Amino acid sequence: xxxxxxxxxxxxxxxxxxxxxxxxxxxxxxxxxxxxxxxxxxxxxxxxxxxxxxxxxxxxxxxxxxxxxxxxxxxxxxxxxxxxxxxxxxxxxxxxxxxxxxxxxxxxxxxxxxxxxxxxxxxxxxxxxxxxxxxxxxxxxxxxxxxxxxxxxxxxxxxxxxxxxxxxxxxxxxxxxxxxxxxxxxxxxxxxxxxxxxxxxxxxxxxxxxxxxxxxxxxxxxxxxxxxxxxxxxxxxxxxxxxxxxxxxxxxxxxxxxxxxxxxxxxxxxxxxxxxxxxx
Amino acid sequence: xxxxxxxxxxxxxxxxxxxxxxxxxxxxxxxxxxxxxxxxxxxxxxxxxxxxxxxxxxxxxxxxxxxxxxxxxxxxxxxxxxxxxxxxxxxxxxxxxxxxxxxxxxxxxxxxxxxxxxxxxxxxxxxxxxxxxxxxxxxxxxxxxxxxxxxxxxxxxxxxxxxxxxxxxxxxxxxxxxxxxxxxxxxxxxxxxxxxxxxxxxxxxxxxxxxxxxxxxxxxxxxxxxxxxxxxxxxxxxxxxxxxxxxxxxxxxxxxxxxxxxxxxxxxxxxxxxxxxxxxxxxxxxxxxxxxxxxxxxxxxxxxxxx
Amino acid sequence: xxxxxxxxxxxxxxxxxxxxxxxxxxxxxxxxxxxxxxxxxxxxxxxxxxxxxxxxxxxxxxxxxxxxxxxxxxxxxxxxxxxxxxxxxxxxxxxxxxxxxxxxxxxxxxxxxxxxxxxxx
Numbered sequence: 050x051x052x053x054x055x056x057x058x059x060x061x062x063x064x065x066x067x068x069x070x071x072x073x074x075x076x077x078x079x080x081x082x083x084x085x086x087x088x089x090x091x092x093x094x095x096x097x098x099x100x101x102x103x104x105x106x107x108x109x110x111x112x113x114x115x116x117x118x119x120x121x122x123x124x125x126x127x128x129x130x131x132x133x134x135x136x137x138x139x140x141x142x143x144x145x146x147x148x149x150x151x152x153x154x155x156x157x158x159x160x161x162x163x164x165x166x167x168x169x170x171x172x173x174x175x176x177x178x179x180x181x182x183x184x185x186x187x188x189x190x191x192x193x194x195x196x197x198x199x200x201x202x203x204x205x206x207x208x209x210x211x212x213x214x215x216x217x218x219x220x221x222x223x224x225x226x227x228x229x230x231x232x233x234x235x236x237x238x239x240x241x242x243x244x245x246x247x248x249x250x251x252x253x254x255x256x257x258x259x260x261x262x263x264x265x266x267x268x269x270x271x272x273x274x275x276x277x278x279x280x281x282x283x284x285x286x287x288x289x290x291x292x293x294x295x296x297x298x299x300x301x302x303x304x305x306x307x308x309x310x311x312x313x314x315x316x317x318x319x320x321x322x323x324x325x326x327x328x329x
Numbered sequence: 330x331x332x333x334x335x336x337x338x339x340x341x342x343x344x345x346x347x348x349x350x351x352x353x354x355x356x357x358x359x360x361x362x363x364x365x366x367x368x369x370x371x372x373x374x375x376x377x378x379x380x381x382x383x384x385x386x387x388x389x390x391x392x393x394x395x396x397x398x399x400x401x402x403x404x405x406x407x408x409x410x411x412x413x414x415x416x417x418x419x420x421x422x423x424x425x426x427x428x429x430x431x432x433x434x435x436x437x438x439x440x441x442x443x444x445x446x447x448x449x450x451x452x453x454x455x456x457x458x459x460x461x462x463x464x465x466x467x468x469x470x471x472x473x474x475x476x477x478x479x480x481x482x483x484x485x486x487x488x489x490x491x492x493x494x495x496x497x498x499x500x501x502x503x504x505x506x507x508x509x510x511x512x513x514x515x516x517x518x519x520x521x522x523x524x525x526x527x528x529x530x531x532x533x534x535x536x537x538x539x540x541x542x543x544x545x546x547x548x549x550x551x552x553x554x555x556x557x558x559x560x561x562x563x564x565x566x567x568x569x570x571x572x573x574x575x576x577x578x579x580x581x582x583x584x585x586x587x588x589x590x591x592x593x594x595x596x597x598x599x600x601x602x603x604x605x606x607x608x609x610x611x612x613x614x615x616x617x618x619x620x621x622x623x624x625x626x627x628x629x630x631x632x633x634x635x636x
Numbered sequence: 637x638x639x640x641x642x643x644x645x646x647x648x649x650x651x652x653x654x655x656x657x658x659x660x661x662x663x664x665x666x667x668x669x670x671x672x673x674x675x676x677x678x679x680x681x682x683x684x685x686x687x688x689x690x691x692x693x694x695x696x697x698x699x700x701x702x703x704x705x706x707x708x709x710x711x712x713x714x715x716x717x718x719x720x721x722x723x724x725x726x727x728x729x730x731x732x733x734x735x736x737x738x739x740x741x742x743x744x745x746x747x748x749x750x751x752x753x754x755x756x757x
Contacts, residue, residue, distance in 0.1 A: 060358010
């Protein structure tokens with residue numbers, strides 16, 4: 050079972066839901082796929098040690114002896130990753146999208162490819178009763194997708210996998226959803242929350258994934274906004290996390306609220322039961 | 330700390346120079362847009378720009394009426410002329426993004442517009458074209474004119490759209506002799522946020538006293554400092570965690586960044602937002618509204634705007 | 637000796653400089669040896685990505701010694717400094733004004749980025 054937790058925008062409580070849900074279940078594998086801003090470790094407190102796995106991609110390397118400074122590669126590159134300085138071609142690796150094109154364009158066969166690290170994957174195989182994986186995008190890298198795809202390779206089929214997806218509705222989020230059996234959409238009962246929820250729903254529907262909503266910072270009078278939308282769309286509301294200063298304050302210290310409010314573990318277990326009924 | 334202010338070339342009606350302020354946050358959910366919208370209600374003679382084009386929210390509070398819309402073309406994609414295609418399969422073989430399907434069509438979602446297939450196609454059947462990725466709007470709101478944009482689902486943001494929103498707002502602000510251009514900045518620390526802060530008179534960073542809030546504040550201030558832009562900080566929900574608030578204050582003191590406002594954790598502001606209202610209007614007597622007014626006074630002093 | 641200035645328009649030297657580098661509409665190339673002024677279009681203005689780098693290539697190709705603009709991102713800055721082009725930062729003024737400041741050595745030269753880790757912008 051693979052569950053991805055996402056939201057149309059950052060700051061709605063995606064990490065709160067993912068970490069507290071994971072802490073409430075057994076036999077969990079957690080993947081923090083919010084690789085630009087991995088924050089789940091603050092709540093789960095893993096010890097990764099010194100070791101990590103590199104995520105690599107290909108970037109060009111120029112054999113200056115063969116290069117005739119003809120500029121073909123510079124003119125070809127749509128990403129402006131190549132610059133001609135006098136007789137020398139300079140490569141700006143961060144801009145390169147690894148299309149491999151310059152290698153084929155060069156009339157002198159002066160371009161080869163080499164590996165560049167785009168990110169890192171770290172793991173703590175046993176922390177807080179779970180297996181915890183974290184992807185990190187190196188600063189300066191443009192695309193998070195290779196790191197998330199590498200993280201997807203780590204999925205173990207016999208565990209309950211919980212994926213904390215990057216916020217938004219672009220390629221990195223889609224990469225974190227692509228293998229999921231179920232998506233949890235986290236929102237809050239404000240016009241902002243509803244607007245961003247609609248964007249997330251659009252993506253999830255396009256990918257044909259079953260989904261449910263968790264309302265964070267829930268307040269009775271306000272929830273109707275989300276509830277009306279959800280019932281119109283035929284999406285069920287899995288649970289509501291109340292708007293409480295205590296919860297916000299625990300979050301600010303990096304304490305998962307299920308640790309201080311253990312009755313919430315049962316609540317998340319019920320959420321999981323509902324999901325299992327849908328996925329089967 | 331003495332600071333040199335840029336002197337805009339365009340004088341406004343009030344006889345001052347038009348000032349530009351961008352509000353950013355680094356992390357999502359700190360209340361950046363809510364703060365910006367409330368500042369817009371407090372300021373006079375301004376124009377608004379929503380540069381948070383990934384997930385624009387300002388319109389939800391400002392309820393703009395669109396006056397003018399234009400299409401934005403922000404990404405290139407390979408387009409095939411079916412009549413010229415000889416189905417040799419070379420494009421499919423070369424493409425690193427697996428964007429050519431088994432029946433030799435271009436998968437627009439996967440295509441990154443690198444142009445390799447275009448360059449290598451033996452029958453000239455492919456070309457790169459700019460693709461529509463969003464819309465740009467010029468609107469009127471209750472408080473001020475506003476420039477905003479919307480990206481299509483799945484479309485990547487770039488500095489390009491942010492620059493266009495900002496430029497459009499700048500030129501309108503000059504035409505209309507506005508005193509202030511107030512920009513809701515982009516999230517993160519990448520190209521879009523730089524495009525939204527480039528060339529402004531001051532950058533307001535809205536943060537919150539949480540561990541991740543502090544980490545993001547440090548990252549984003551590094552970016553602002555790198556560009557030699559004057560930054561000021563406001564702590565939202567400052568009483569949520571006094572310890573981290575103090576840590577934020579001492580960090581800001583250390584790097585000589587002024588704290589211009591502290592807003593209390595407040596249900597009133599959330600309630601206003603739930604109704605799509607601004608707290609300075611719906612609950613002007615509340616503590617948080619008073620704190621927002623103080624914040625605006627500090628900012629207008631920083632920007633040398635009469636408030 | 638030649639310098640380049642980012643320009644908001646291409647009519648004359650009374651227009652203001654553009655504070656953007658990569659997406660400035662025009663560059664003006666001033667040759668102090670023969671007092672020639674040449675406005676060129678910035679082909680990078682509409683680039684979908686890497687506008688700063690593409691603009692830097694244009695500036696390098698012009699064979700200038702200095703660039704006067706508002707702000708330059710770290711990647712473009714690296715390209716310019718590898719080509720030995722000095723970058724001067726100016727405020728929102730007319731091209732004429734910044735040029736006279738340049739001649740009087742009144743413009744601030746932008747120092748190298750202290751840390752490449754700032755890349756990602």
